Amino acid sequence: MNATSEYSAKRKVTLVQAKADGAARRDATEAPGDRIVQACWSCQGPVAVGEPFCPSCKAVQPPGQADHFQRLGLPRGFEIDTAALEKSYFQMQRLLHPDRFATRTPKEKTLSQQQATSLNDAYETLKDPLARAAYLANLMGRDVLKEDGNGPVDPMILMEAMEMREALAEAETAEDVATVTKRAQGEIADCESELSDAFAADDLDQAAALITRLKYLRKLADDTRARRAELRGRG
C-alpha cells in the first residue's frame, strides 16, 4: 500500500466515524450537504469535495470549492483539535510535495500546486483563532472584518481600545509596557473563550462583536511588541 492510499484509507475511516457520531454533533459542526461528490477529471470516478486525490485512480484533484474545514478533514466549528489540524496539514503537505509530481503530467503538476496553495491558506486560517473566527463567521454569512468596512462598532469596544492604546503610548519603561502586554494577553484569552461560547450557542451577533474586539486586542498586542523594541533600542 503506498502512502496515498494508506492516507485515504485513514481518511475514510475518519469520515465514517464522524457520521457514526450521530446527528447532534453533525448539526453543529458540519455544513449542510457536506458529502458533495464530483467526478474525477481522470477516471470519472466519484471524489468527495475536499479530497485531494481520487480514491479510485489516485489522480490529484483540483482544489475546488471545499471550505478550509473540509480541506483539512476537520469538523466545522471554532473549537478545533489543534493536534489533528497539524497532523492533517503536514500529512497532506507531504503528499502534495512537488517532488512527488516531478515525473507527472503538467496538468497534475499544476493541480498539485493549486492544492498546496489552498492547503496552506486553509492551515494559516484555521490555526489562528482570530482568522478562524472571522472565517467561520463568514461561512455563516457575516463578513465582520470587511476590507473597506468602517461599519458601526460597539462604543465599549472602541473605548477599551482607545484606553489601552493610550496606556501603551504613555508607557515609558519596559515595566509599563509589560503591564499593558499582560493585560492585553489576559483580555485576548478571555475574548477567545467567549468566542467559543458564542459559536457554540450559534450567536452570530455576539461572535461578530467578539471578533471585532479580538481584532483590536491583537492590534494592541502587536503594538506592545513594537513599543518594547523601541524602548530597547533607546536604552
Added chain:
Amino acid sequence: MAYSEKVIDHYEKPRNVGTLDKNDTSVGTGLVGAPACGDVMKLQIKVSEDGIIEDAKFKTFGCGSAIASSSLITEWVKGKTIEEAGSIKNTQIAEELALPPVKIHCSVLAEDAIKAAISDYKTKKGA
C-alpha cells in the same frame, strides 16, 4: 505603497493632537473605528455659544492615512459653524491628501468622526 507628501507632513507633524474635557457641555466627542484595520479615532470639538467650533483635538491609533485624515479635518473645522463642519465630505479629505483607493476608507473614518462629535455635542445641548 508610497504616501503623498501631505500625508507624511501630517503624520510627522500632526496638528491638534490631544484631548478636550469630554464632560464639558460645550465639547462634543466622536469615537469611531475601522474593524478591518483595528484603527480607532477620537475627535473632539469645543463649540462656542453661537455655534462656532473654537477648538478641535484628535487622537488616532492607526495608519498614516488615518492620522493624516483626522489631523487635516481638525484644522479644517476650526472657526467653522457645526453645520459647515458637518457638511465636509470624505472626498475633499481624500483629494487634499491624495489618498490612494485602498486608503479612502480612512477619510470616511474622519468624516464619520466629525459627524459623531457634532451629534454628541447636539445631544448634550438638547439634554
